[in-house]
Amino acid sequence: MLYRTTAARSVLRAVSSSNASVARSVLGNPIFKAQLTSSARAIRPSVSPSFALAAHKPVTTALVRYASSSAKDSDDVDMMAGMKSEAKVIQDTFSLKEVPKEALALGMAGVIPYLATSLQTVYLAYEMNRAAALGDGLIFSGQSAELMLHMLEPIQVGYGAVILSFLGAIHWGLEWAGYGGKYGYRRYAAGVIAPAVAWPTLLLPVEYALISQFLAFTFLYYNDARAAAAGRAPHWYGMYRFVLTFVVGASIVATLIGREQIQQTITSEHTIKDKINALIFLQKKEKEEAKARLAAERGEDEE
Incomplete structure (x- = not known):
């Protein structure tokens, strides 16, 4: 009876030790590690970076387009408002509405x-x-x-x-x-x-x-x-x-x-100077003619 018990224990120890060695060899095998890793990845849900970028890209593009278009529209509105304001200032400055x-x-x-x-x-x-x-x-x-x-x-x-x-x-x-x-x-x-x-x-x-x-x-x-x-x-x-x-x-x-x-x-x-010189010359000429007439009259009287 004692012998049978001892033999059974020996068999159980051998089996357990063989199972442990097999498990160690399997876990140490890199191929098995890769299978475990792939299976773990398959079990755990994950999203690839390319898929995430593709999923977020339309939203990001739309936001960028909206921001750029809204900024452009605001710039256009501000520019038009400034031009209208300046035109109104010019119109008010040169306005003649209050003139009778x-x-x-x-x-x-x-x-x-x-x-x-x-x-x-x-x-x-x-x-x-x-x-x-x-x-x-x-x-x-x-x-x-x-x-x-x-x-x-x-x-x-x-x-x-x-x-x-x-x-x-x-x-x-x-x-x-x-x-x-x-x-x-x-x-x-x-x-x-x-x-x-x-x-x-x-x-x-x-x-x-x-x-x-x-x-x-x-x-x-x-x-x-x-x-x-x-x-x-x-x-x-x-x-x-x-x-x-x-x-x-x-x-x-x-x-x-x-x-x-x-x-x-x-x-x-003719400048004003020319006219004045012409007037002086004319007056001088008239005086000379008057003296000549006076001398001629005196000569006639003496004869």
Whole structure:
């Protein structure tokens, strides 16, 4: 009995030891390890990186597109809003809505003579240059164009002197009306200086006369703009004067450019110095003739 028990225990120990060795050999085998690893991976759910990127890519792209489109739309909206704001500022700055309709209509009509004489000067200069180059003008001959040009000169310069005097007289009217208070000689001086500068330009050569009147118009506009800003004139008067002065100044500049193109072909006009010298010579000649007549009369009396 004891023998059988001992034999059974020996058999069980051998079997268990053989199973353990087999298990160790199997676990130590790398092929078995790989199978276990693959089976573990198959059991555990996992997502490959490529699949995850593919799954998240449409969402990310949509978000990027939405962000970029919304930023672009906001930039466009901001840009358009800024441009509209700037356009409104410019429109309000140069607006003439508050100017009385009568003053605006008569003021715009008042610059027509300047525009007309300026455009005619430019056209007649073209005719004279064409006649000098080709022998004949498009409509007028060279001599006819020059004669018409000399007829326009006193009209433009004389009209400028009248307008300058009128602009100065406005300040006298504002002082009499007491607009913005009483300023006395300070305001009357503007009405006196304007004609004092304007009318002597009639004695100057045309180019110098036009340049002098251009400077006078610019100075008067500066004075009128300051008066409007200080309350000595209506608040709309500054912009009103700017628009009219701009048209007049552009007309004068166009006239000077047109005359510059014909400096070599136009006949030199008589300056104020030439006229004074001619007057002195004429007076001297008349005195000599008077003395000669007096001497002739005395000789006749003696005979």
